[in-house]
Amino acid sequence: MTPILEATTLAAGETREARAFLKRRSFNARELMAQRFPPIQELVPGVIATGLVMLVAAPKIGKSWMCLDLDYQASIGGRAFGCIGISQRPTMYLALEDGPRRLQNRMNKLGITKPPATMQFITTLGEMNLLDTIRMFFTSNTGNNPLIILDTLGKVKGMAARVTGENDFERDYRLMTAFKDAVDEVDGATLLVVHHTRKAFSGDFLDTVSGTNGIAGAADTILKIDRQRNSTDGILQVTSRDAAEGEYAMRFDSDTGLWTLTGGSLSEAADAAREAHQTKNVGDLMGDVIHAVNNHPEGVQAWKVAEEIGDVTPEKVAVYLNRAANSNRLSRPSRGVFAPPEKTVNV
CATH class of the missing domain: 1.10.10.10 (Winged helix-like DNA-binding domain superfamily/Winged helix DNA-binding domain)
Structure with missing residues (x-):
């Protein structure tokens, strides 16, 4: 069997052809199997693939701290969660629950004193159309693997007017599908949507995502943070269509706002998460x-x-x-x- 070729082994013309094929709506099986696709790109190698990503957790657990640091690390090509190298890309943070003063205070606490100009913020949409804003940023940064963080879904969910006869699931799924369509238009783009969990306990963490199953159903990757409010220890749960699934132990430093993987690597953090369950x-x-x-x-x-x-x-x-x-x-x-x-x- 011929091995799948890495993106670096594809000629420019082959890469363009493969990406054009990915946008086709119909094809036959022979055409499909003749394609040589570039590998799926990742925002955080081994954890977060590009595409539509959801980060969920209970209120006041530290979601926004994690997102702001991830946004900064992506903008400089730094290290996610304290240890995983990520590639540099333009970023836009839709910090719809924060203002300039709070954002500056948090950046100072995180130790971000000289951020790049490619790290952009929007704190209120005003008359701007959300989907148009997302598409414009992605298309203007085509080829640069742009990242948008939407914090939070609850601030924009009401903008999706209900269609006559539409139930809650259909409305949620339509909104999330619109987000997915926007991010899929630009290869290598990522839209990370922050959302809350419901209070009810469930054995499957996907069932704890607040709202109907239509919210989680459209996402490519879902991340959930579990942390007791008075504890520094937490667990990051990951499920994805394309990347490896897993659970990783993390630590939250309330003095700096930083989330780091326990042990300094994915494998160590996975072992620590397993032992936490044991x-x-x-x-x-x-x-x-x-x-x-x-x-x-x-x-x-x-x-x-x-x-x-x-x-x-x-x-x-x-x-x-x-x-x-x-x-x-x-x-x-x-x-x-x-x-x-x-x-x-x-x-």
């Missing part, structure tokens, strides 16, 4: 036992865990290991051997 609502000793086992993806026995923890007998550790395995916090690949959950081990 140790939720457990005591200190159980937490220590689980942490010790997570350091041994190949599998480990009770005596070794007891040795690493110290001041506890292998017999007592074995009791906790079996409890953790019985509650699916750990796996038991073979008799007397314990490993992180969903890990293949060889013993």
Whole structure:
């Protein structure tokens, strides 16, 4: 099978042809399979693909702090979440819940003292048409992977007049589809829409997005921040049509407003998020036992865990290991051997 070619291996003419094909509304299967498409572009490699992105969280959790720092890092080609390098691009922040004074105060707190002129703000739309404003910025920056952050959806949702006979789902989906159509017109563009979660608990985080399923249904990527109000620790959940899904542990520094990935990398943050789930609502000793086992993806026995923890007998550790395995916090690949959950081990 011929491998998919990277964008750098496509000639300019081939790239133009592939991008033109992406805008076609109809084609046959033979035409489709003859195409060599450039790879999907990403705003934050490994986390956020370009396109229509939603960032949701409860009020006053730190969404706007995350967005403002991400906006700045994108405008200078810096590092998202403190460690992931991203490419430079023009940005526009529709900060519709903030004014110039608050934005300046937040930028000072984030340590942004010399921002580039390509980092633009709009705090009120006035007579401007929202979709026209979005399209104009994207098309005027074609080829430069522009980024727009809309903070928040609630400030503009009322602008979408209800069509006669239209229910709430249809209205929400129509609005979000209009956003998606606008961002899809320019290859490499990203529209990040900030929104709130509902209070009701749900096992699937997509069901916590406030409003009808029409809001989440049109998005390419959805990000959700979970953080207890008095805690610095949070979890970033990601689901996407095109990028890898995952959960990542993060820390919010209220003194600086910065969100950073725990451990300084995606893999470390993913491991920390998994361990946060494993140790939720457990005591200190159980937490220590689980942490010790997570350091041994190949599998480990009770005596070794007891040795690493110290001041506890292998017999007592074995009791906790079996409890953790019985509650699916750990796996038991073979008799007397314990490993992180969903890990293949060889013993």
